[in-house]
Amino acid sequence: MKNEFKVIANLIEKDKKVLDVGCADGTLMKFLKDNKNINIRGLEISKEKVQECIAKGLTVIEGNAEKDLKQFPDKSFDYVVLSQTLQAFLNPELVLDELLRVGKKAIVTIPNFGYWKVRFHLLLKGTMPITKTLPDEWYNTPNLHMCTIKDFFHFVKSKDIKIFKSLALNNLNSSIINKSNLGVKNLFADLGIFLIEK
Amino acid sequence: MNTEKNIKTLIVKKPLKLDCGKTIKDFPIAYETYGSLNSKKDNAILVFHALTGDQFITGINPVTNKEGWWSYAVGPDKAINTNKYFVICSNVIGGCMGSYGPSHKDPDQKIFGTNFPVITINDMVNAQYNLLEHFGIDKLFSITGGSMGGMQVLQFISNFPDKSKTVIPIATTSSHSAQNIAFNELGRQAITADSNWKEGNYTSNDTNPGKGLAVARMAAHITYLSKKGLQEKFGRKLQEREDLKFGFDADFQIESYLRYQGSVFVDRFDANSYLYITRAMDYFDLAKQFNGNLSEAFKNTNAKFFIISFTSDWLYPTQENKDIVIALNSIGADVGFVEIESDKGHDSFLLDVPDFLSALKNFLDKSYEEN
Incomplete structure (x- = not known):
């Protein structure tokens, strides 16, 4: 399981009710279910991935987060997880609002466009950056609204969303992000992980 | 039966x-x-x-x-x-x-x-x-x-x-839905319009409203398939003939298929049951x-x-x-x-x-x- 999921799993206490939005093949869900006794649900747009989840015995709803989150009642989950997908929505702000309505807390991870490799790629090569976390070409990337850790940090602040924990992830190392090291983390982390609440 | x-x-x-x-x-x-x-x-x-x-x-x-x-x-x-x-x-x-x-x-x-x-x-x-x-x-x-x-x-x-x-x-x-009810009503009307139906009092296989029931089945059968599925399976293929016959026989394979579906259904299903069960579905809400x-x-x-x-x-x-x-x-x-x-x-x-x-x-x- 990738390091990102381990960090996310560490943020969630045992026996909670969790919704994994864009749960893909259910790797994180299965881990949470087996190791933390989590009452876990998934929402996934790809039929193929939904089938993979069913084969793992996971409860998944085929659907689109932009349309289908509205069916869940307010604060019906302890945590709602959104891993590296926020930037792919037509309206990320709306999705973020929905995550925080449905979940008592939300865990959102974003691929960091401020990562030094991304900046160097654009600066030196003059072409759209391609990295491990951003593997697609500009013409086929699902990402519509790329942002940096700094952007997201300011964005949630401006919306009066409370940040409980923000973590910078670079390969296997995760470290706390705070106001004073924001600039540095924004340069050296390729992924940001935020535990938030509204 | x-x-x-x-x-x-x-x-x-x-x-x-x-x-x-x-x-x-x-x-x-x-x-x-x-x-x-x-x-x-x-x-x-x-x-x-x-x-x-x-x-x-x-x-x-x-x-x-x-x-x-x-x-x-x-x-x-x-x-x-x-x-x-x-x-x-x-x-x-x-x-x-x-x-x-x-x-x-x-x-x-x-x-x-x-x-x-x-x-x-x-x-x-x-x-x-x-x-x-x-x-x-x-x-x-x-x-x-x-x-x-x-x-x-x-x-x-x-x-x-x-x-x-x-x-x-x-x-x-x-x-x-209204559409579901509409299709069921079409089937029921086909049965009750058959003179053999006799207000439901038909008694033997020889005098049952088979024609009406077959039409009901044919209409329903279309609703069970998709347009694409029908087109791919039958298209405009002709039934055991080289050309159109300018009559009302089953020229097209789809016609022959539906007629067949209707006729085999009549052998195994009771027309009154069809009325009762479709009604139960329509009442479901x-x-x-x-x-x-x-x-x-x-x-x-x-x-x-x-x-x-x-x-x-x-x-x-x-x-x-x-x-x-x-x-x-x-x-x-x-x-x-x-x-x-x-x-x-x-x-x-x-x-x-x-x-x-x-x-x-x-x-x-x-x-x-x-x-």
């Missing part, structure tokens, strides 16, 4: 009050079982059949000598694995494969015909509930069915919220039973739901299946949902659609492991 041989029957002694106000008692429910009930009695699956189905799900139907209607899904090592599960299916009341219906005789030994009480989906499941008692099953492992079978699934878990661990409604709806709030129908159950629809099903389209998912989610129920890609229309659930069959199998087997 000889429906006596090879039919297992449970006589329900307890009176059953029907939605129409009448009460029936000492009535037969014809059923069939597959696989065996384990000692813990925790491996039973109750399957509900659709409009023209019956209790003979898989293997050779001993009455029609044709393959059972869900042979693709049910059997040894199939999606509903009869090596593992004990599968029960019964003919709905109002039907014509041995359960109490319009072709039965009233207490005065006169065939009911249209004097049989109008029944509902609710009546059907209340009657079938007696099978649990008969087999000494306290809680089913699963209930499932497609189309009208799915309606019974929804009604059953609403009526008996703690009687099944898992619930799998397939290609169905919680409320029959689960939300209305709970003052318009579908979620209320499921508020007392902890069962695990898995809802399946098909992309090309325009009779019970994905959105109507999703409405059930939404109602369940709004009360925090345990519900999964998948829409299966298929161009085989509403009939997809009866056919060899591998993604569907594997989803069904995985859901059942994984849920049973967690038992």
